[in-house]
Amino acid sequence: MTEAAARAVLSDDGETISLTVYTEAGAAVPVALLPVRAVVLGNQLIAAAIPKLACREKSKANKRGGDPRAQQRRRRDEALCELHNLTGEGKPLEPWSREIAQRLVRFQPLAEETNPERRLMQEVKDSGLPIGSDRIRKVVGRQ
Amino acid sequence: MSSAPVSVSDDLDVFVRDRKVSLSPAQAFNLAEKLIRKATRQIVTDEADRAVVLGAVRGAD
Numbered sequence: 276m277t278e279a280a281a282r283a284v285l286s287d288d289g290e291t292i293s294l295t296v297y298t299e300a301g302a303a304v305p306v307a308l309l310p311v312r313a314v315v316l317g318n319q320l321i322a323a324a325i326p327k328l329a330c331r332e333k334s335k336a337n338k339r340g341g342d343p344r345a346q347q348r349r350r351r352d353e354a355l356c357e358l359h360n361l362t363g364e365g366k367p368l369e370p371w372s373r374e375i376a377q378r379l380v381r382f383q384p385l386a387e388e389t390n391p392e393r394r395l396m397q398e399v400k401d402s403g404l405p406i407g408s409d410r411i412r413k414v415v416g417r418q
Numbered sequence: 419m420s421s422a423p424v425s426v427s428d429d430l431d432v433f434v435r436d437r438k439v440s441l442s443p444a445q446a447f448n449l450a451e452k453l454i455r456k457a458t459r460q461i462v463t464d465e466a467d468r469a470v471v472l473g474a475v476r477g478a479d
Binding site for chain 2: 292304311312317320368
């Protein structure tokens with residue numbers, strides 16, 4: 276049975292490339308990779324990621340009519356993705372989504388926001404769309 | 419350290435032994451970049467070392 280792990284970390288001591296996956300509890304499972312295997316794995320990751328991006332671009336291009344709040348939704352989703360790039364890189368998505376949802380509930384915009392993180396949060400709030408941790412996780416997970 | 423196979427699914431799940439890590443496309447590109455950079459560096463270093471050894475052997479002949 277496969278157990279879900281929280282993150283994968285790559286390290287290199289100059290001789291061995293190691294990919295280590297960590298569980299939420301902190302347990303580590305390291306594996307050594309030959310350089311050629313590492314290149315193959317990198318290519319597989321890129322090959323699997325490209326269709327996801329293409330799919331996202333296609334869904335953006337195909338959207339017409341139907342959803343009167345499509346523009347707000349798109350702005351909100353883009354702000355969430357940027358927020359994730361800024362504050363969530365390398366963190367497990369689920370707890371990050373919960374934390375952002377809680378912070379958005381408490382968020383009180385200033386007259387002029389200069390902090391990039393707070394500006395993105397303001398954009399999310401300004402969309403006027405309801406936003407919970409599940410929605411955040413789905414939106415960011417699609418990126 | 420284990421050298422068990424690592425695999426990637428179309429859904430961007432990375433399987434390492436009995437563990438699975440789900441990645442976003444951005445995380446997948448990030449990991450791919452690191453894998454390829456580190457592997458390329460090692461391959462180039464190995465090739466350079468081999469050339470030095472071969473040069474030394476030929477010089478001794």
